[in-house]
Amino acid sequence: MSARAEAVGAQTRVRRVGRLEPAALAAVMSRDVVIFGRYWRATTFSSVVQPTIYLLAFGLGFGTLVKTIGNVKTIEYVATGTVATAVLFSSAFPGMFNTFVRWQFQRTYDAMLATPLDVEELITAEILWISLRAGVYGMAPLLVGFAFGLAPEWGMLLVPEIGFLTGFGFAAFGVLVAAIAKTIDNFNYITSAVLTPMFLVAGTFFPVSALPDGVREVALLNPLYHCVQLVRDASLGHLQLADLGHVAVLLAFALVMWRLAICQLGRRLID
Amino acid sequence: MFEDSDRSAGRAQGLGAAISLRGVVKRFGPIVAVDGLDLQVPSGVCFGLLGPNGAGKSTTMRMLTAQALADEGELSVLGYELPRESKQARMEMGVVPQLDNLDVELTCRQILTVFARLYRVPASERAAAVDAALELANLTPRADTIVRELSGGMRRRLLVARGLIHRPRLVLLDEPTVGLDPQVRQELWSLIDGLRAQGVTVLMSTHYIEEAERLADVVAVMSEGKIVAQGTPAELVRAYAGEQVIEVYGPPEQLAALGELAASKRWQSRRSGPALAIMRAEDLDGEAPEGVRRPANLEDAFVALTGEEIE
Numbered sequence: 001m002s003a004r005a006e007a008v009g010a011q012t013r014v015r016r017v018g019r020l021e022p023a024a025l026a027a028v029m030s031r032d033v034v035i036f037g038r039y040w041r042a043t044t045f046s047s048v049v050q051p052t053i054y055l056l057a058f059g060l061g062f063g064t065l066v067k068t069i070g071n072v073k074t075i076e077y078v079a080t081g082t083v084a085t086a087v088l089f090s091s092a093f094p095g096m097f098n099t100f101v102r103w104q105f106q107r108t109y110d111a112m113l114a115t116p117l118d119v120e121e122l123i124t125a126e127i128l129w130i131s132l133r134a135g136v137y138g139m140a141p142l143l144v145g146f147a148f149g150l151a152p153e154w155g156m157l158l159v160p161e162i163g164f165l166t167g168f169g170f171a172a173f174g175v176l177v178a179a180i181a182k183t184i185d186n187f188n189y190i191t192s193a194v195l196t197p198m199f200l201v202a203g204t205f206f207p208v209s210a211l212p213d214g215v216r217e218v219a220l221l222n223p224l225y226h227c228v229q230l231v232r233d234a235s236l237g238h239l240q241l242a243d244l245g246h247v248a249v250l251l252a253f254a255l256v257m258w259r260l261a262i263c264q265l266g267r268r269l270i271d
Numbered sequence: 272m273f274e275d276s277d278r279s280a281g282r283a284q285g286l287g288a289a290i291s292l293r294g295v296v297k298r299f300g301p302i303v304a305v306d307g308l309d310l311q312v313p314s315g316v317c318f319g320l321l322g323p324n325g326a327g328k329s330t331t332m333r334m335l336t337a338q339a340l341a342d343e344g345e346l347s348v349l350g351y352e353l354p355r356e357s358k359q360a361r362m363e364m365g366v367v368p369q370l371d372n373l374d375v376e377l378t379c380r381q382i383l384t385v386f387a388r389l390y391r392v393p394a395s396e397r398a399a400a401v402d403a404a405l406e407l408a409n410l411t412p413r414a415d416t417i418v419r420e421l422s423g424g425m426r427r428r429l430l431v432a433r434g435l436i437h438r439p440r441l442v443l444l445d446e447p448t449v450g451l452d453p454q455v456r457q458e459l460w461s462l463i464d465g466l467r468a469q470g471v472t473v474l475m476s477t478h479y480i481e482e483a484e485r486l487a488d489v490v491a492v493m494s495e496g497k498i499v500a501q502g503t504p505a506e507l508v509r510a511y512a513g514e515q516v517i518e519v520y521g522p523p524e525q526l527a528a529l530g531e532l533a534a535s536k537r538w539q540s541r542r543s544g545p546a547l548a549i550m551r552a553e554d555l556d557g558e559a560p561e562g563v564r565r566p567a568n569l570e571d572a573f574v575a576l577t578g579e580e581i582e
Binding site: 014015016017023024026027028030031034035038106107108110111112113114115116117118269270271 | 297299330333336337338339340358359361362363366368370372373374375376377381384385386388389390391433434
């Protein structure tokens with residue numbers, strides 16, 4: 001008995017694992033980093049080029065017609081608005097598509113969940129990675145803006161953080177959509193009926209005050225609106241205490257979407 | 272003496288059984304995939320779970336990693352109660368799934384490194400663990416090849432290596448050699464044999480009789496969500512098929528007539544391709560028809576137990 005007990009004793013000194021372990025999050029993200037290493041050009045291109053085109057079209061296009069929008073120079077207004085667009089597209093889409101493909105087609109998540117990783121850690125790590133990228137890509141429109149007369153401002157250093165927070169909520173939203181969608185074609189509904197109006201009714205290229213009553217109120221519920229206000233105020237040196245309200249909305253959005261994503265995808269991953 | 276302080280809190284006193292399932296039920300809507308399963312897998316053996324497709328083997332495997340949650344019953348793995356302590360159990364468990372779920376875009380080394388991290392292999396030991404796993408799977412020359420460019424056999428070996436990267440003391444193999452050609456099958460069989468020699472407990476589900484017969488110390492026959500018989504291959508054969516079998520070859524009409532005769536005399540028989548096999552031939556002397564005598568094997572016992580014909 002004692003020899004066997006010693007043998008088992010030696011084996012019981014296995015590390016205890018707890019909830020939401022940084023090691024687990026790092027492991028999942030390390031996989032994302034490797035894959036990113038292979039595809040960074042394509043990913044960066046799509047995340048940067050599209051918002052840049054919007055910026056150039058609206059900025060240069062309207063810039064000749066209109067010198068200021070909402071008390072702010074056109075280039076400043078449009079560049080800061082485009083940051084939110086860049087963040088939205090580089091978080092919601094990967095959230096939806098990457099999740100769906102990895103889970104349904106590749107069954108990659110199944111393989112990983114057989115290790116000491118739980119659904120909460122897996123999803124949180126994927127969302128964290130997407131948010132980090134969204135924060136970085138969110139800076140691209142500002143960099144383009146510099147070439148067109150946008151003045152650099154210390155507050156712009158907050159833009160990656162704001163992008164990260166906003167991206168977290170939208171990445172989680174994307175995961176939630178992937179969890180609920182029956183086929184990958186269903187994403188078209190979300191893209192056209194939710195994301196597209198969302199990025200237009202957020203004060204990105206024109207003020208929401210220009211919109212009719214009712215629609216204006218809806219804008220306040222749009223997390224992207226709050227992102228835009230924050231980015232604009234930070235980038236133009238207009239930050240005030242009231243901006244904490246915007247942060248609060250983004251934080252609430254991120255938390256709610258995070259838990260919903262885990263709950264819904266968890267239900268699909270675990271029988 | 273045994274130090275309780277060394278043991279992690281809350282572990283059951285199951286020193287003997289690596290896996291213990293009692294009265295486990297799992298339903299998917301109207302389908303009952305696992306129907307009152309009682310299974311005890313002792314430590315250090317290679318345990319074969321033999322059953323036809325649809326018997327509930329894969330569902331059972333998923334419940335052992337808590338990727339499926341049982342509707343009823345008690346489960347414990349390596350002394351850890353499932354699903355509550357499943358994460359801790361998975362630290363010491365390796366899984367080789369039936370379906371290929373490898374990242375096609377990554378190289379062997381990259382995949383093994385990610386999984387070494389997931390299994391919390393300490394950073395200082397990771398590179399060595401990856402190299403050892405590549406060696407074990409005979410994939411060292413292909414370490415930096417991406418999975419998409421590997422052959423089916425290599426991918427299966429990588430799947431095995433991935434489940435063993437952290438040197439677990441329990442390995443679950445779900446249909447390990449399905450769809451593989453004989454050469455790769457033999458390689459995998461030696462690998463599994465090697466694990467057994469190291470004292471690793473292996474639970475292997477399969478529908479290949481030969482695989483169960485060759486590798487397993489103990490075989491449990493699973494049918495329609497329950498275990499219908501368990502023992503060493505030899506015990507199962509003796510209990511359910513006797514010692515000798517007579518195979519009678521002939522045209523279908525003759526075999527059909529013989530089959531009716533066997534039924535009327537309450538002989539245990541089954542059709543096996545172009546022959547009719549009559550079990551327990553040693554008890555039939557005198558009345559036995561003309562045919563080829565051969566030793567009874569696990570396939571005979573399996574068919575007797577499950578009523579399923581082999582593909």
